[in-house]
Amino acid sequence: MVEAARDVVAFTGAGISTESGVPDFRSPGSPWLANMPIDFRQFVCDPAARAEAWRRKFAMDDVYRGVAPSRGHRALARLTAAGKISAIITQNIDNLHQASGVPDAALIELHGNGSYARCLDCGRRHELNEVRRSFESVGVAPRCDCGGLIKSATISFGQPMPEREMRRAQEATLGCDLFLAIGSSLQVYPAAGFPQLAKRNGARLVIVNRDPTPLDPLADLIVRGDIGDALALWSA
Template sequence: MEDLEPPAGRLLRMVREAERIVVFTGAGISTESGIPDFRSPGGMWTKAMPIDFQDYVSSAEMRAEAWRRKFAMEPTFRAARPNDGHKAVAHLVRIGKVRHVITQNIDNLHQASGIPADRIIELHGNASYARCLACGLRHEIDDIRAAFEETGAAPDCRSCGGIVKTATISFGQAMPEEEMLRAEAATLDCDLFIAIGTSLVVYPAAGFPLMAKRNGAGLVIVNRDPTDLDCHADLVVSDEIGTVLGPMIALNG
């Protein structure tokens, strides 16, 4: 009879039965909030290739181009609001079902949904602010934009004169060691791992679902399109994320 149970219903039952859930999110959870999926056909990376970290560091021209692209996208990011998918995950954190949210997203929407920062593990950083690559000082996007519009050049750190970059992980840049270790620890501790809105092709981050599965956790993949890891999952739900997760907002602890 289990095969006759609707996938969304089975997911809800698995969530009820689990005690230590890790949610792993990718771009798909945010497309329903209007944030573009950069890798999809028609996405930003099909129109302009991403700037490699070494090119950003070595070229003032590339830094200026990176900031131009950032400011062009800023209205889209600022207009985005957490959707039912984000709200459902936040609710599961609030009632103690979800221990950690590991995310590949840089849009700050998990924080905006009310999830405490210490429960969110950002593997690719956060685009809502910037940091100096030399001294680590935080810089606000609005301040950088004001300077950029005045000079047309990427601004330097106001403290040490170093290179300032959005607090994200670019192509060619090393993954954040602390966040990777936290993600691994959370993955090995969970009894249910739910991958939401991710194509599961970007490594090493995409290795976490299999790590959880091999450690005995249940594995659920919620994604509109098939992934290479579907064959390893206990449950695959191919539907709109907000529709699938929305009912969980009413779940009791």
């Protein structure tokens, strides 16, 4: 199916990174359950919430420090390099697609990237090691030189979705004839709307996931096996 397609778009969720050691959000015992992201409005309005957000952020960074791309990441990178995949739309914030060699031009991060921070006012990039040193030395959420709040470059609950990335994702989805939904529960919107958009536009839909999803009835093919095994076969 991948070989016969003209234009393939991959859509990835947390499941592609669990083989790398990055915990997903829903599994029993997941460290995310004790370190859930702080709502964006709370982060902006409450200094104590900002400090707690950074404490949780660094706690989770410690959980998956040193993780490497999975077989699934590497397979998608090979398919992208070969010209089969035109875009990878990801819900993940772990930077593992970049680490696998996927170029920025082919990657669309709907929920941002957790490997650095940005000022909410001026947009300046801040490296996390600097932010962490500042936070741990004084116990107060840091601010940018411009006075703005510094926040992990991820999209929090309640924070507007990035317009440019949403537009890129829509354009890629409408241009494909095969849409691969990989390792996603397909329950989080608006991201989960892209597989449906692809299907409505005439593309074939393949869902590769450990568990059933609400969009399974729309799929042309469902793969319940290991993500790394499935993608390795398609990228061989």
